[in-house]
Amino acid sequence: MEEKKKNRLKKVAAGLRQDIIRMLCLAGSGHPGGALSMTDIFSYLYFGDVLNIDPNKPDKKDRDRLVLSKGHACPILYAALAEKGYFDKSHLKTLRKFGSILQGHPDMNKTPGVDISTGSLGQGLSCAVGMALGARLNGQSLKVFAVIGDGECDEGQIWEAAMAAAHYNLDNLIAIVDKNGLQIDGFTKDVMDTEPLAEKWKAFGWEVATIDGHDYDQIEDSIQKAKNASGRPAVVVAETVKGKGVSFMEGVCEWHGQAPSEEEKEEALKCIGEFKTD
Amino acid sequence: MIADNVKHMLETEEKNIATRAAYGAKLAELGGRYENIVVLDCDLSGSTKTSVFAKKFPERFFNFGIAETNMMSAAAGLATMGKIPFASTFGVFATKRAADQVSISIAYTKLNVKICATHTGITVGEDGATHQAIEDVAIMRSIPNIAVISPADGTETEKVLEEIIKIHGPCYVRLCRGSAPIIFNDDYHFQLGKGTRIYKGDKATVVCAGFTTHIGMEAAKELERQGIGVDLINMSSIKPIDSRLLVESAKKTGLVITVEDHSIIGGLGGAVCETLAEGQPAKVIRLGVKDRFGESGTPKELIEAYGFGKKDIIAAVKENIG
Numbered sequence: 001m002e003e004k005k006k007n008r009l010k011k012v013a014a015g016l017r018q019d020i021i022r023m024l025c026l027a028g029s030g031h032p033g034g035a036l037s038m039t040d041i042f043s044y045l046y047f048g049d050v051l052n053i054d055p056n057k058p059d060k061k062d063r064d065r066l067v068l069s070k071g072h073a074c075p076i077l078y079a080a081l082a083e084k085g086y087f088d089k090s091h092l093k094t095l096r097k098f099g100s101i102l103q104g105h106p107d108m109n110k111t112p113g114v115d116i117s118t119g120s121l122g123q124g125l126s127c128a129v130g131m132a133l134g135a136r137l138n139g140q141s142l143k144v145f146a147v148i149g150d151g152e153c154d155e156g157q158i159w160e161a162a163m164a165a166a167h168y169n170l171d172n173l174i175a176i177v178d179k180n181g182l183q184i185d186g187f188t189k190d191v192m193d194t195e196p197l198a199e200k201w202k203a204f205g206w207e208v209a210t211i212d213g214h215d216y217d218q219i220e221d222s223i224q225k226a227k228n229a230s231g232r233p234a235v236v237v238a239e240t241v242k243g244k245g246v247s248f249m250e251g252v253c254e255w256h257g258q259a260p261s262e263e264e265k266e267e268a269l270k271c272i273g274e275f276k277t278d
Numbered sequence: 279m280i281a282d283n284v285k286h287m288l289e290t291e292e293k294n295i296a297t298r299a300a301y302g303a304k305l306a307e308l309g310g311r312y313e314n315i316v317v318l319d320c321d322l323s324g325s326t327k328t329s330v331f332a333k334k335f336p337e338r339f340f341n342f343g344i345a346e347t348n349m350m351s352a353a354a355g356l357a358t359m360g361k362i363p364f365a366s367t368f369g370v371f372a373t374k375r376a377a378d379q380v381s382i383s384i385a386y387t388k389l390n391v392k393i394c395a396t397h398t399g400i401t402v403g404e405d406g407a408t409h410q411a412i413e414d415v416a417i418m419r420s421i422p423n424i425a426v427i428s429p430a431d432g433t434e435t436e437k438v439l440e441e442i443i444k445i446h447g448p449c450y451v452r453l454c455r456g457s458a459p460i461i462f463n464d465d466y467h468f469q470l471g472k473g474t475r476i477y478k479g480d481k482a483t484v485v486c487a488g489f490t491t492h493i494g495m496e497a498a499k500e501l502e503r504q505g506i507g508v509d510l511i512n513m514s515s516i517k518p519i520d521s522r523l524l525v526e527s528a529k530k531t532g533l534v535i536t537v538e539d540h541s542i543i544g545g546l547g548g549a550v551c552e553t554l555a556e557g558q559p560a561k562v563i564r565l566g567v568k569d570r571f572g573e574s575g576t577p578k579e580l581i582e583a584y585g586f587g588k589k590d591i592i593a594a595v596k597e598n599i600g
Contacts, residue, residue: 061360065358067355107386108358108387109387109388115358116354116355116358116383116387117382117383117386117387118382119382120378120382122347123347123351123378123379123382123383124351126347126348126349126350126351126352126354126355126379126383127351127352127354127355127358127383128355129348129351129352129355130351130352130353130354130355130356130357130358130359130363131355131356131358131359132355133316133340133352133355133356133359134316134355134356134358134359134360134361135359137316137337137338137359137361138359138360140359156347157345157347157348157351157379160342160343160345160347160348161348161351161352163343163345163348164342164343164345164348164352167343168340
């Protein structure tokens with residue numbers, strides 16, 4: 001990736017991270033860890049000319065689809081959609097509040113740009129399988145992206161979907177696993193070890209790339225390769241740091257589902273600011 | 279007295295048909311008229327009869343293998359792409375196993391998915407408890423945004439399919455394994471939220487749906503012969519339910535018997551009780567599966583053992599009329 005683009009995407013990512021921290025602090029609850037771990041990838045997808053989408057026409061038929069199967073990470077989705085112009089940024093202040101268009105987990109009927117409602121883990125990848133089948137039947141050349149968690153891979157439905165995607169040769173489907181190594185009760189290796197994760201996807205018939213989910217060169221290479229997959233679905237296993245960009249949240253299990261206080265918010269914004277100028 | 283659009287079934291020689299068979303044939307016909315219909319099944323297409331569609335439109339049929347949760351969420355995904363997915367499997371798997379997928383992927387999203395489950399009730403028979411859906415109506419009825427329909431015969435099944443394809447949104451259609459007589463004429467029209475009064479009388483109200491409607495008709499006919507006229511209502515639209523018809527009939531008779539091939543908790547009986555408790559309090563006797571699991575046996579044996587046959591309906595009416 002060109003340095004110029006890389007710096008632009010890093011700058012966007014820093015802004016998205018700050019939005020995540022601000023909206024979660026105001027909400028008083030929510031999930032910072034898994035939103036921050038996906039931020040660089042979302043910066044690339046939404047602002048790196050990857051997704052064929054139009055914020056002015058959120059329902060455009062031939063748009064690419066993005067399913068946030070790990071729905072609890074929605075602060076990153078909301079931050080990206082707001083930054084992209086799907087809705088006014090002022091809505092971010094209403095996250096999780098009564099009457100808000102930004103629900104605690106994504107709601108396709110309330111939030112422009114959300115392609116399907118998610119939050120009950122395991123279902124999103126199956127929805128994406130249906131979308132990819134539908135796109136193929138419709139003769140649409142669009143791509144369907146599904147972002148899933150490594151903890152979410154505990155769900156049997158993920159593997160039902162993985163099986164079906166390979167069975168139906170869905171090369172228009174790209175899954176991204178946010179492998180941040182943590183889930184609510186602790187390290188994934190302690191709670192429910194899904195390793196060897198990449199090999200499992202391989203065994204299920206997917207094209208697999210394992211990358212550093214914060215390295216823009218690797219993100220771009222893997223996504224572009226995945227887009228060109230032929231005859232089978234592709235998965236990018238992105239090794240990430242939960243809470244990435246906020247030093248005191250990085251790799252700390254408790255920040256899975258806890259909002260920062262006012263003081264913690266200020267500290268977090270400072271961390272991200274430093275990261276931004278890095 | 280019998281309604282206009284009802285066949286005098288006890289006098290006809292017409293062959294019995296299972297609602298699942300009517301479903302399979304009608305779905306294949308609709309497939310020719312609606313190009314956006316896609317059909318999904320979980321390795322049971324021979325039993326659910328979606329195999330008829332699969333043979334005719336293989337490119338629009340998707341077998342998901344024995345993976346119901348994936349099928350339900352994938353159906354939701356297909357619906358977002360403008361398709362009208364018909365997702366079929368046995369009632370136990372469509373509702374109990376995939377309850378969360380139906381709830382979140384399909385109902386919460388209000389997506390246009392038609393869940394058509396076969397093999398419901400204890401009349402599934404020999405397969406026993408594991409394959410007899412006795413809680414499916416209770417589960418589906420408690421999920422917001424989803425219509426619950428239990429057609430009584432082959433004709434009504436066809437009419438239900440014609441109707442739900444015009445409605446945008448999730449529907450659960452409860453179909454049966456066993457054959458039952460054809461009740462309705464071709465000019466019968468199904469309307470969501472409307473029940474049909476098949477017999478008219480003022481001593482009691484008998485409310486049936488699905489496989490029990492023809493049983494209720496036999497009972498009503500026998501009661502009429504004995505000089506006891508009852509309102510026999512086919513309440514195929516369990517949700518939304520026809521409260522007006524129920525209230526009107528209960529006001530007249532003061533005694534309501536519900537008959538269902540389902541648990542008496544949360545199904546047709548439960549729905550009728552909820553409606554009448556608020557609209558027209560009346561004594562309600564619920565015939566059906568009384569808070570227990572099913573077992574193996576022939577449908578006839580099971581209906582008798584579980585107490586929702588013709589003689590049970592007659593007894594319930596006679597014992598409770600004033």
